[in-house]
Amino acid sequence: MARDRQATEEKILQAVGRILAEQGFHNFGINAVARQAHVDKVLIYRYFGGMPELLRAYAEKGSYWPTIEEVAGDNPEGFGRMPVPEAVATLLCNFSRAVRKRPVTLEILAWEAIERNELAKVLEKVRKDFTKQLYRAIAGSRGRPTGDMAAIVTLLTAAINYLAVRSRKVGKYGAVNIRSEEGWRRLESAIRMISGRCIVSQESM
Amino acid sequence: MARDRQATEEKILQAVGRILAEQGFHNFGINAVARQAHVDKVLIYRYFGGMPELLRAYAEKGSYWPTIEEVAGDNPEGFGRMPVPEAVATLLCNFSRAVRKRPVTLEILAWEAIERNELAKVLEKVRKDFTKQLYRAIAGSRGRPTGDMAAIVTLLTAAINYLAVRSRKVGKYGAVNIRSEEGWRRLESAIRMISGRCIVSQESM
DNA sequence: CTCCTATGTCACTCATCGGTGACATCTGCA
DNA sequence: TGCAGATGTCACCGATGAGTGACATAGGAG
Numbered sequence: 445m446a447r448d449r450q451a452t453e454e455k456i457l458q459a460v461g462r463i464l465a466e467q468g469f470h471n472f473g474i475n476a477v478a479r480q481a482h483v484d485k486v487l488i489y490r491y492f493g494g495m496p497e498l499l500r501a502y503a504e505k506g507s508y509w510p511t512i513e514e515v516a517g518d519n520p521e522g523f524g525r526m527p528v529p530e531a532v533a534t535l536l537c538n539f540s541r542a543v544r545k546r547p548v549t550l551e552i553l554a555w556e557a558i559e560r561n562e563l564a565k566v567l568e569k570v571r572k573d574f575t576k577q578l579y580r581a582i583a584g585s586r587g588r589p590t591g592d593m594a595a596i597v598t599l600l601t602a603a604i605n606y607l608a609v610r611s612r613k614v615g616k617y618g619a620v621n622i623r624s625e626e627g628w629r630r631l632e633s634a635i636r637m638i639s640g641r642c643i644v645s646q647e648s649m
Numbered sequence: 650m651a652r653d654r655q656a657t658e659e660k661i662l663q664a665v666g667r668i669l670a671e672q673g674f675h676n677f678g679i680n681a682v683a684r685q686a687h688v689d690k691v692l693i694y695r696y697f698g699g700m701p702e703l704l705r706a707y708a709e710k711g712s713y714w715p716t717i718e719e720v721a722g723d724n725p726e727g728f729g730r731m732p733v734p735e736a737v738a739t740l741l742c743n744f745s746r747a748v749r750k751r752p753v754t755l756e757i758l759a760w761e762a763i764e765r766n767e768l769a770k771v772l773e774k775v776r777k778d779f780t781k782q783l784y785r786a787i788a789g790s791r792g793r794p795t796g797d798m799a800a801i802v803t804l805l806t807a808a809i810n811y812l813a814v815r816s817r818k819v820g821k822y823g824a825v826n827i828r829s830e831e832g833w834r835r836l837e838s839a840i841r842m843i844s845g846r847c848i849v850s851q852e853s854m
Numbered sequence: 855c856t857c858c859t860a861t862g863t864c865a866c867t868c869a870t871c872g873g874t875g876a877c878a879t880c881t882g883c884a
Numbered sequence: 885t886g887c888a889g890a891t892g893t894c895a896c897c898g899a900t901g902a903g904t905g906a907c908a909t910a911g912g913a914g
Contacts, residue, residue: 446892447881473871475872485872486892490891557759558763560818568819575823591839592835592838592839594824595825595838598823598824599804599805599812599843600804601823602808605811607803607807614765618780618799618802620799620803630800631800631804634801635804637847638801641846642839642842642843642846652860652909652911678900678902679902679903680900689863691862692861694902695860
């Protein structure tokens with residue numbers, strides 16, 4: 445109708461985002477996108493190629509993972525001034541908040557346990573870089589971690605991912621209300637405690 | 650062919666299990682079950698009613714969650730003899746192993762983040778009872794936990810679920826190889842450490 | 855043996871999906 | 885002005901899904 449390819453592509457990509465955020469991958473498909481965008485599906489094939497390319501194009505536009513700045517503040521090196529356990533705890537809590545407010549990210553996290561699609565692949569790479577930067581920020585902190593810090597951080601990020609994903613469908617997990625701010629405060633203080641007591645640095649303990 | 654309803658129902662239910670274990674919910678459906686069971690799909694409707702009832706019937710036959718015995722041994726009360734932190738750690742590690750060896754359970758865990766179906770509902774109830782018994786076993790141990798033990802246990806079980814589910818599709822998470830026994834040993838010792846240092850009991854510390 | 859019903863088989867409907875070919879129309883360029 | 889390619893529209897294909905109605909037959913009850 446409007447004869448404006450750029451605008452059409454934009455409508456299509458926005459439709460992808462809306463469907464993922466509101467209905468998830470389960471109801472995702474070429475037809476659904478075309479409907480949502482009020483665009484003929486032929487145009488999706490013409491402009492993007494197909495489903496994988498469409499997802500890839502969408503992936504390149506969005507921010508599906510926290511940036512290091514979002515989690516560590518404007519100068520990640522600033523973490524060098526606090527003891528390791530405190531740095532780790534703060535990073536993890538910030539990470540938790542950043543992930544929880546990204547509905548599309550939560551959908552991808554849920555779906556990559558079912559099927560590894562283009563979005564999951566992109567997210568994987570981003571996440572890898574993120575992790576590397578995270579460890580760099582920690583490495584600058586005061587004190588040397590002893591014990592298997594990597595294993596502990598793995599456990600805690602896994603827990604955060606799981607609970608954040610799950611909170612979309614269920615209100616409680618165990619005794620904790622994972623839909624309320626209060627529930628997440630409990631989890632955060634548990635994270636702080638774990639970090640404080642298990643990632644021992646020579647100087648701070 | 651064989652004119653044996655009971656045998657046919659059995660074939661159908663076994664087909665459900667095979668599909669879930671080998672292909673997951675993604676490729677699950679009436680037609681798929683009928684194909685797998687070498688049975689006409691009409692019989693599924695006649696004998697079970699439809700998809701929800703079929704899943705419910707399947708759910709009632711299987712053990713999709715560890716039993717308390719599997720995790721706490723033959724007499725859960727026996728945990729009363731060890732200190733709380735050690736009891737918690739042991740229960741969690743046993744739980745991890747029990748979950749990881751149940752492919753259908755892992756599939757349900759992955760899928761319930763996408764859609765809450767009949768199997769997920771059944772699993773929910775079983776899990777609730779299991780948790781209750783777990784806490785009872787802990788309550789019998791020596792010493793009083795301080796701090797938010799529930800939050801810590803929530804975090805650790807969430808982490809176990811997430812990593813177990815994820816290990817079906819991806820080999821590594823962070824720095825840990827979640828497909829190898831060695832990786833899980835690292836996680837287990839981290840769990841023991843967390844439990845030992847963060848669930849403080851008056852007598853043992 | 856005869857009939858009735860439980861069991862199994864077949865053939866279909868209707869909806870949706872991914873994907874494609876053919877056609878209409880707009881717009882910028884020669 | 886007229887043409888060509890870019891853009892948009894429409895109608896279709898084959899495959900697959902859930903679900904149903906009609907029919908065939910085996911086997912037990914009378």
